[in-house]
Amino acid sequence: xxxxxxxxxxxxxETAAHVSxxxxxxxxxxSGVVGTIIEQSDSIEFQIDDAQEVLLFDLDAGGxxxxxxxxxMTVYMMIKAGTQELFANLGGLFCxxxxxxxxGGDIIGYNCVGGDVPGFPxxxxxxxxxxxxxxxxxxxxxxxxxxxxxNGTEAGMxxxxxxxxxxxxxxxxxxxxxxxxxxxxxxxxxANGSYAVSVIGGTSGTPETMVDVVGDDITDGxxxxxxxxxxxxxxxxxxxxxxxxGDTYFTSDGEQWYFIGDNQGGAAIGATHFPFRLLGGxxxxxxxxxxxxxxxxxxxxxxxxxxxxxxxxxxxxxSLVGFGTIEMPGGTxxxxxxxxxxxxDQITNNGGDMDGCTILGSIVGTDVGALVYNEAxxxxxxxxxxxxxxxxxxxxxxxxxxxxxxxxxxxxxxxIAFDGFGASDDSNDSTLRFLAxxxxxxxxxxxxxVDGVSPVASGGGQNFSVDDAAGIxxxxxxxxxxxxxxxTDEADLQPIQNVQTSIHLADSPxxxxxxxxxxxxxxxxxxxxxxxxxxxxxxxxxxDDLDDPRYFAQSGLGEVTSGxxxxxxxxxxxxxxx
Amino acid sequence: xxxxIARWEQAQLPPVVEYQLWRQIKGAxxxxxxxxxxxxxGLDEYHLEQYATLEEALDATVxxxxxxxLEPSGxxxxxxxxxxxxxxITGNTNNNNLALANVNETYSIxxxxxxxxxxxxxxxxALAIRHGQ
Numbered sequence: 206x207x208x209x210x211x212x213x214x215x216x217x218x219e220t221a222a223h224v225s226x227x228x229x230x231x232x233x234x235x236s237g238v239v240g241t242i243i244e245q246s247d248s249i250e251f252q253i254d255d256a257q258e259v260l261l262f263d264l265d266a267g268g269x270x271x272x273x274x275x276x277x278m279t280v281y282m283m284i285k286a287g288t289q290e291l292f293a294n295l296g297g298l299f300c301x302x303x304x305x306x307x308x309g310g311d312i313i314g315y316n317c318v319g320g321d322v323p324g325f326p327x328x329x330x331x332x333x334x335x336x337x338x339x340x341x342x343x344x345x346x347x348x349x350x351x352x353x354x355x356n357g358t359e360a361g362m363x364x365x366x367x368x369x370x371x372x373x374x375x376x377x378x379x380x381x382x383x384x385x386x387x388x389x390x391x392x393x394x395x396a397n398g399s400y401a402v403s404v405i406g407g408t409s410g411t412p413e414t415m416v417d418v419v420g421d422d423i424t425d426g427x428x429x430x431x432x433x434x435x436x437x438x439x440x441x442x443x444x445x446x447x448x449x450x451g452d453t454y455f456t457s458d459g460e461q462w463y464f465i466g467d468n469q470g471g472a473a474i475g476a477t478h479f480p481f482r483l484l485g486g487x488x489x490x491x492x493x494x495x496x497x498x499x500x501x502x503x504x505x506x507x508x509x510x511x512x513x514x515x516x517x518x519x520x521x522x523x524s525l526v527g528f529g530t531i532e533m534p535g536g537t538x539x540x541x542x543x544x545x546x547x548x549x550d551q552i553t554n555n556g557g558d559m560d561g562c563t564i565l566g567s568i569v570g571t572d573v574g575a576l577v578y579n580e581a582x583x584x585x586x587x588x589x590x591x592x593x594x595x596x597x598x599x600x601x602x603x604x605x606x607x608x609x610x611x612x613x614x615x616x617x618x619x620x621i622a623f624d625g626f627g628a629s630d631d632s633n634d635s636t637l638r639f640l641a642x643x644x645x646x647x648x649x650x651x652x653x654x655v656d657g658v659s660p661v662a663s664g665g666g667q668n669f670s671v672d673d674a675a676g677i678x679x680x681x682x683x684x685x686x687x688x689x690x691x692x693t694d695e696a697d698l699q700p701i702q703n704v705q706t707s708i709h710l711a712d713s714p715x716x717x718x719x720x721x722x723x724x725x726x727x728x729x730x731x732x733x734x735x736x737x738x739x740x741x742x743x744x745x746x747x748x749d750d751l752d753d754p755r756y757f758a759q760s761g762l763g764e765v766t767s768g769x770x771x772x773x774x775x776x777x778x779x780x781x782x783x
Numbered sequence: 784x785x786x787x788i789a790r791w792e793q794a795q796l797p798p799v800v801e802y803q804l805w806r807q808i809k810g811a812x813x814x815x816x817x818x819x820x821x822x823x824x825g826l827d828e829y830h831l832e833q834y835a836t837l838e839e840a841l842d843a844t845v846x847x848x849x850x851x852x853l854e855p856s857g858x859x860x861x862x863x864x865x866x867x868x869x870x871x872i873t874g875n876t877n878n879n880n881l882a883l884a885n886v887n888e889t890y891s892i893x894x895x896x897x898x899x900x901x902x903x904x905x906x907x908x909a910l911a912i913r914h915g916q
Contacts (some may be wrong), residue, residue: 254806256810307832582826
């Protein structure tokens with residue numbers, strides 16, 4: 206197992222001389238004391254007083270001056286400081302200077318963490334903090350609320366040529382003598398949209414686990430993964446599994462993962478700057494998750510499992526909460542089964558089986574699908590037994606893309622439970638939407654339900670709808686269920702032929718669902734395509750004058766469910782009648 | 784923007800202690816920049832801006848704001864200290880800065896007895912009144 210840190214390490218905090226003279230968090234020095242180090246052999250110690258003060262570096266890890274265009278970067282820093290003010294009081298700032306040491310440039314600290322915003326808790330009381338600079342470039346906010354001006358003005362800050370970088374804070378406890386009360390051990394940056402770290406390694410016999418990932422992170426002092434307790438793991442940076450070459454085998458079972466898209470409050474990462482993906486290549490890759498719950502807080506991560514070269518990607522019995530767009534895997538060795546997606550953005554099925562998955566409270570916008578299917582193949586066997594519950598917007602359950610066209614002739618949706626979607630065709634919240642523009646397509650619904658009852662696709666009581674306004678003509682066929690009554694003689698347990706059987710609606714006695722005589726096998730049956738469940742009254746009768754023998758008539762109440770209605774009746778011969 | 788130029792109180796206070804006094808003023812009144820004269824060696828870890836002479840310090844702050852010399856015999860009352868950008872200049876036990884100041888750039892604190900304040904004490908009073916006390 207190994208982790209590859211793709212960030213640029215701007216400062217390793219191994220040399221006191223790298224601290225800028227514009228620093229006013231004084232005194233500063235080098236600490237080699239265990240407990241104050243997470244990376245290499247030293248950290249920079251400094252003293253923060255009960256006023257806004259700043260630690261700045263004007264030299265990089267190699268001892269050279271630097272000038273970095275930070276406008277579209279995310280910066281990371283590892284800090285140990287225990288008495289920070291609250292976030293609302295500018296408790297922990299990511300600081301930049303656009304002037305050389307002593308040149309009097311703008312020195313601005315952007316509000317990032319605080320005493321009530323913990324960042325990313327790490328070893329020895331260190332915490333990671335991160336700032337998406339593009340966010341503060343676009344919306345710096347208000348002086349003394351969102352940023353602090355140590356020197357110059359925020360308006361004058363040149364983010365395109367940052368010459369100094371560091372940490373600012375306000376200590377709630379007045380500093381004593383010259384003792385340090387804070388330590389810094391690592392500053393990094395990476396271009397937005399990139400992946401901060403890759404996880405690779407493992408073998409088929411010994412796949413790697415999160416225990417290995419966190420162990421390697423601590424070894425390198427990266428601050429991108431943590432293990433706060435038990436089987437709970439944190440992800441702080443954009444992460445990818447796999448590489449262009451080499452094998453990757455990973456497994457997780459019964460864990461809880463948290464993707465931190467902000468600083469657990471505080472400064473949030475930009476909308477598309479916190480991605481996650483699986484990356485295949487020339488090696489063999491396997492990523493198998495079972496019963497693992499993955500929760501995204503802060504900015505939503507895009508969750509991409511679709512890379513074609515990734516060999517095996519499997520999730521079974523997992524749960525994803527609060528994610529952005531999700532790309533499901535494709536191919537037969539990549540499945541996501543019985544997994545719950547709650548409060549997530551649009552999910553795209555790329556051909557992989559997602560039998561039994563549940564999509565709850567999708568956050569998609571108006572007139573799009575919570576789930577997208579755009580494969581040139583019948584989804585029967587791929588989308589079986591889904592549950593899709595509408596979110597807040599007027600949206601569809603499934604968008605079928607242009608590849609689902611008339612060449613398929615018909616498709617089958619099997620065992621899907623639709624909940625909360627509109628009953629009107631060609632509407633923003635129609636159950637299904639089709640984007641193909643010509644031809645005809647039949648959609649067979651087998652064992653599907655709408656709000657707990659059988660689908661009704663047209664006419665009175667319609668509860669299932671299609672938006673095919675793009676041009677294709679879609680016909681919905683609700684597959685019928687079977688009503689069947691088997692009649693047997695109570696005395697000899699032999700089937701009775703020509704028994705009159707009937708089934709009527711319980712609340713509408715004149716609505717007949719079945720009226721058939723039993724066959725030589727004692728069976729009467731009929732198909733039914735109406736709504737379910739529905740209460741019925743059944744009757745069996747063989748007592749006309751010409752019947753020989755004659756039987757006591759029987760009747761009772763029952764229910765036709767989505768599986769139909771099946772009943773066995775034992776009839777007793779009436780020997781009293783002449 | 785507030786800039787302070789302070790002569791080290793070398794006669795009666797250790798520099799680290801005096802630095803801590805100035806540091807609290809810097810925090811409390813959001814002082815942007817503090818400059819010390821003359822250069823005292825051995826304070827590298829404090830990252831101080833120091834100049835050998837007051838003249839050099841004044842040259843380094845040209846354009847940073849109106850000059851405010853705090854002097855026991857200053858001409859203006861401290862309630863007249865400007866509200867805009869200022870450079871606050873203090874002496875120490877052994878030296879005043881009158882030789883480098885114009886009369887209308889000097890300010891004094893009225894007190895009932897002739898005892899002179901330490902520069903950091905005078906600066907705190909001046910900045911507090913300027914802040915609206």
